[in-house]
Amino acid sequence: MYKKKIPIRTDCGLHVFKELLNGKWKLMLIYYISEEVKRPGALQKKIAVDRRVMNKQLDELVKYGFVDKFSFDTKIPKVEYQLTALGVSLLPLIISLEKWGENNRAVLEAALSEKQ
Amino acid sequence: MYKKKIPIRTDCGLHVFKELLNGKWKLMLIYYISEEVKRPGALQKKIAVDRRVMNKQLDELVKYGFVDKFSFDTKIPKVEYQLTALGVSLLPLIISLEKWGENNRAVLEAALSEKQ
């Protein structure tokens, strides 16, 4: 999301949410981590996304305090993510958005076919 | 939001929501229209946004069926927007997101000051 030219408005809850959780995959990542899909490899299998992009979004989620990252420095590298309380607080919202989307999938499909 | 290289996934409710309501001001526009701020001039006063950008986002909201647009072709042009049932169905979600943002404003503020 474009955000630099106009200063970020922390006075609006909607913008707070958008600024923190912009990014195409962030909410999905949080959702999957909540479902015990905690490792990068597994997450990548769930959502077909470029590794670099996924890592960037995960890094931001860590930075903002939505998830914690645990790196095990074993011979075969191992990484696990886990939701923080802040991350957990998003789950109800994610579920609501997901449900709304499922109920209104037809709208998007109509819009897409109409675009041609 | 960048969305072209990977085909849009209508199978995921979160993406349905995101695709339909990407855009920096769409949710705010819907919210203000629900509060009887229906005219372009008034909306522009509420959110300081470029007219062209606002119109584009409103056009998409119309196209996707979230709002209806009424143009009165009087001497002094007059336009009013109104939520459709689909638009109204978003209000609970918008309220939830807004509340979450208000409750967690500090997170964004911390993130912003940290960025320097």
Place this chain on the structure above:
DNA sequence: CCGTATCCGCCTTGATACTG
């Protein structure tokens, strides 16, 4: 298995100026 360095395309937002 996991991370990152580099390169690229383009979409979105925003500013300005002008017309009906």
Place this chain on the structure above:
DNA sequence: CAGTATCAAGGCGGATACGG
């Protein structure tokens, strides 16, 4: 009051390849 045409900027997602 409302709409649009044009111009500019840069952030973001994606692909590839390489290193630990």
